[in-house]
Amino acid sequence: MIVFPNAKINIGLNIVEKREDGFHNIETIFYPIKINDALEVIESEQTQFFSEGKQIPGNVEDNICLKAYHLLKHDFKLPPVHIHLLKNIPIGAGLGGGSSDGAYLIKLLNSKFNLQLCSEKMESYARKLGSDCAFFIENNPVFAVGKGDQFIDLELDLSKYFLVLVKPSIHVSTADAYGGCKPHKPLYSLQMLVRNPVSEWKNLIVNDFEDSVFTKYPEIKILKESLYESGALYVSMSGSGSSVYAFFSHQVNLPLIEANHQVFYNV
Numbered sequence: 236m237i238v239f240p241n242a243k244i245n246i247g248l249n250i251v252e253k254r255e256d257g258f259h260n261i262e263t264i265f266y267p268i269k270i271n272d273a274l275e276v277i278e279s280e281q282t283q284f285f286s287e288g289k290q291i292p293g294n295v296e297d298n299i300c301l302k303a304y305h306l307l308k309h310d311f312k313l314p315p316v317h318i319h320l321l322k323n324i325p326i327g328a329g330l331g332g333g334s335s336d337g338a339y340l341i342k343l344l345n346s347k348f349n350l351q352l353c354s355e356k357m358e359s360y361a362r363k364l365g366s367d368c369a370f371f372i373e374n375n376p377v378f379a380v381g382k383g384d385q386f387i388d389l390e391l392d393l394s395k396y397f398l399v400l401v402k403p404s405i406h407v408s409t410a411d412a413y414g415g416c417k418p419h420k421p422l423y424s425l426q427m428l429v430r431n432p433v434s435e436w437k438n439l440i441v442n443d444f445e446d447s448v449f450t451k452y453p454e455i456k457i458l459k460e461s462l463y464e465s466g467a468l469y470v471s472m473s474g475s476g477s478s479v480y481a482f483f484s485h486q487v488n489l490p491l492i493e494a495n496h497q498v499f500y501n502v
């Protein structure tokens with residue numbers, strides 16, 4: 236069985252307060268995009284993880300795919316499996332690629348071994364793997380609160396815009412990015428602002444990670460400015476960075492940006 240875990244972008248990201256457990260309460264909109272990995276599970280003699288494509292930092296045993304398998308194996312009688320991952324989603328980019336692999340593995344095991352888990356139950360397993368993992372179970376646009384793991388439904392269809400994703404060759408650690416932020420109550424309601432046309436979002440829908448990440452990596456700020464100069468209606472860093480996305484009203488080609496960064500068109 237093979238599935239295709241997708242990436243997400245964050246539209247707005249307010250870091251509201253630090254919690255007693257060390258995490259932060261946030262408000263953000265998760266929006267799925269069309270950049271995908273491929274993930275396959277085959278029954279085998281012993282459990283092993285293999286990956287190709289982009290190099291994943293860290294030890295194989297720490298891969299979120301193995302963690303997801305062992306999480307379910309603890310509660311269900313699962314046979315040993317080979318897990319194959321073709322890694323295409325940029326890593327450390329604020330695109331949630333690892334979280335998506337974890338969530339899609341839960342969904343795959345649920346279908347393949349007929350575990351009969353409902354979405355809510357799968358979300359509660361996914362929350363144990365990471366804060367933004369649960370979003371990928373239903374994978375619909377949502378307004379997220381708490382650690383980014385509690386959802387309020389949202390009607391949001393941005394398919395009429397041309398969405399471009401740019402990935403600079405910078406890896407930002409999520410834990411470091413949270414460490415550098417100053418939590419504060421948001422000025423405006425993100426849930427209300429997002430109802431306006433995309434052309435009215437500039438300077439109102441903000442990502443609170445930008446201040447500290449742009450100070451450390453000024454080239455990401457320059458990239459954001461150059462996307463506005465190319466005619467984008469709205470540009471933002473996604474999550475804790477380093478990727479930056481831009482909504483255009485029409486199809487574009489960005490050869491100057493492509494010269495320095497990986498560019499994904501029409502995601």
Ligand SMILES: C[C@@](CO)(OP(=O)(O)O)[C@H](O)COP(=O)(O)OP(=O)(O)OC[C@H]1O[C@@H](n2ccc(N)nc2=O)[C@H](O)[C@@H]1O
Nearest residue numbers: 258259329330331365366367382383409410413474475476
């Ligand atoms: C920032 C966001 C925005 O969507 O995404 P990315 O940029 O990583 O894609 C998420 O909050 C990332 O969620 P996720 O990547 O699942 O984080 P986790 O593995 O749970 O936590 C990694 C580390 O980030 C910090 N953390 C994470 C979530 C949160 N609400 N508060 C935190 O302070 C903690 O220091 C934690 O040790």
Ligand SMILES: Nc1ncnc2c1ncn2[C@@H]1O[C@H](COP(=O)(O)OP(=O)(O)O)[C@@H](O)[C@H]1O
Nearest residue numbers: 292293298299326327328329330331332333336
């Ligand atoms: N399947 C996976 N794909 C990507 N990263 C993974 C995976 N499993 C574990 N990781 C670890 O998670 C870290 C964050 O990865 P990723 O989810 O791509 O970034 P982000 O949190 O910026 O969205 C990586 O640096 C890597 O050490």
